[in-house]
Amino acid sequence: MARAQQVDFLVMGAGVAGLRAAVELADHGDVLVVTKESVGESNTHYAQGGIAVAMEGEADVALHLSDTVAAGDGLVYLPAAHTLVEEGPLRVTELIEWGAHFDKENGRLLRTREGAHSLPRILHANGDATGAEISRSLAAFAGAHERIRFAEWTTVTGLVAVDGSVVAVDLLDREGLPQRIGARSVLVAAGGAGQVYSDTTNPAVATGDGIALAAEAGAELADMEFYQFHPTALSLPGVPRFLLSEALRGEGAYLRNDRGERFMERYHPLLELAPRDVVARAITREGMGAEPGASRVVHLDMRHVKDIDLHQRFPGISAFLARYGLDLQRDLIPVRPAAHYLMGGIRTDLHGRTSLRGLYAAGEAACTGVHGANRLASNSLLEGLVFGARAAQSMLADGLPLLAADAPEKVPAHLTAGEEERLENVITGLQHAMWMYAGLLREEATLREGLAAHAACEAGLAQFAQQGRGTRRLAEAHAMSRIAQAILHSSLARTESRGAHFRNDYPHRDDERFLKHSVLRMHEGREEPVEFEAW
Numbered sequence: 001m002a003r004a005q006q007v008d009f010l011v012m013g014a015g016v017a018g019l020r021a022a023v024e025l026a027d028h029g030d031v032l033v034v035t036k037e038s039v040g041e042s043n044t045h046y047a048q049g050g051i052a053v054a055m056e057g058e059a060d061v062a063l064h065l066s067d068t069v070a071a072g073d074g075l076v077y078l079p080a081a082h083t084l085v086e087e088g089p090l091r092v093t094e095l096i097e098w099g100a101h102f103d104k105e106n107g108r109l110l111r112t113r114e115g116a117h118s119l120p121r122i123l124h125a126n127g128d129a130t131g132a133e134i135s136r137s138l139a140a141f142a143g144a145h146e147r148i149r150f151a152e153w154t155t156v157t158g159l160v161a162v163d164g165s166v167v168a169v170d171l172l173d174r175e176g177l178p179q180r181i182g183a184r185s186v187l188v189a190a191g192g193a194g195q196v197y198s199d200t201t202n203p204a205v206a207t208g209d210g211i212a213l214a215a216e217a218g219a220e221l222a223d224m225e226f227y228q229f230h231p232t233a234l235s236l237p238g239v240p241r242f243l244l245s246e247a248l249r250g251e252g253a254y255l256r257n258d259r260g261e262r263f264m265e266r267y268h269p270l271l272e273l274a275p276r277d278v279v280a281r282a283i284t285r286e287g288m289g290a291e292p293g294a295s296r297v298v299h300l301d302m303r304h305v306k307d308i309d310l311h312q313r314f315p316g317i318s319a320f321l322a323r324y325g326l327d328l329q330r331d332l333i334p335v336r337p338a339a340h341y342l343m344g345g346i347r348t349d350l351h352g353r354t355s356l357r358g359l360y361a362a363g364e365a366a367c368t369g370v371h372g373a374n375r376l377a378s379n380s381l382l383e384g385l386v387f388g389a390r391a392a393q394s395m396l397a398d399g400l401p402l403l404a405a406d407a408p409e410k411v412p413a414h415l416t417a418g419e420e421e422r423l424e425n426v427i428t429g430l431q432h433a434m435w436m437y438a439g440l441l442r443e444e445a446t447l448r449e450g451l452a453a454h455a456a457c458e459a460g461l462a463q464f465a466q467q468g469r470g471t472r473r474l475a476e477a478h479a480m481s482r483i484a485q486a487i488l489h490s491s492l493a494r495t496e497s498r499g500a501h502f503r504n505d506y507p508h509r510d511d512e513r514f515l516k517h518s519v520l521r522m523h524e525g526r527e528e529p530v531e532f533e534a535w
């Protein structure tokens, strides 16, 4: 059998965490960054509002910490949050030195505010295109390094573990051909899984591949019941759930129900700037019609905001809305929540180490516990920088050897048009079931409906698996199915409501039993009982 190709470090994902890690690793070895589409097509690229960072000294950092902890609804792992807010300023300063341009006025960085922040601390770029600027600048900086190579349009389909250590990855190259690449260590920085829900702000690549593959290889997942739903995605029939940044509310936007009332005072003293989970549930409740299944429209209203030029401040959002004849300065903008960010993921320590030797994780794919049950707005880009760098440092410190791995058997990699259609139907069925049954408001009966839909999805996928073939879309479907399985089982096990996880049948927080993180292990695709651990 032929030997697999080898590289020192393999990074799965080219968002902020993966790119930041690659830069750290490249002075010490050859790095291959594998990404499913072109570099830049990641959740990072679509982040609008900004990057939260406390750059004004100790008191500022302490306040950022307390806001992060308060938003996380009791479950933030304090050492992780300390690490985030304390190392954040250094990482952002470094990023600016590497070429990222944040918006300034008279030479001073501008800062905006979002939900649950006690003051304006969020840096932004080109108004509402912060993620794109971070992605652009990091990709350019990493791309200039001679030891970093990018494998674009390449899908990772498996993590190869030998005696409990990850030693290689299987992938489909841009021609759809299977390859195996051996590495000293592998970093999963492949982002979140918004595509598991029918309504999401995430791009098509966000199918949770890294998390699912890690689980299948035996790594522990944590806090998978905590999926954050962004309160305000554009709600127009047939139009993607385009993100309408929380920074709009930071700059004064109101939320109004179909009677024109500002309703947030019934839900939280911080009104439109309440924590994200509270606002998302409030919109859901206001949007429920009298008839089962019917919905009322909730709007974002900026018509009263006269002190800033909204088109200049939010150029990307304004341009997108203009395509549909909407204008922030003139119109009420219809909104609804959409799946946005996974607080859970591959369980790691503060250094990106997972429960498997040779496998590391950072960014949205990882769960350090830094966000607890609900992430503070604009903490995710910072998380990618801080924990991406840390994971790379531990990959270097651990200095694992390069082990030989065999090349994979070649398998035909295509589906017929009819099979592709069948596969899409299987995926769509799962996405709709997840939205209906494991969305913002959950209960045992709906979660069990979700499990039935998941079983149907698995049965649908088994037909393709039996034929032993691999394509990117099949790999994504398998990943989404694993993610759904993990979300459903973790949500059933947490019989309380906390942060982004709300159970109609257990509407209160239960600190006595659940001031703990859920941990899920899988074995050959089957989940073991969810355990709860105090970290």
Ligand code: SIN
Binding pocket: 047, 048, 049, 050, 244, 245, 246, 247, 340, 341, 376, 377, 378, 379, 380
């Ligand atoms: C937003 O701009 O509202 C998104 C920022 C985030 O998800 O933190």
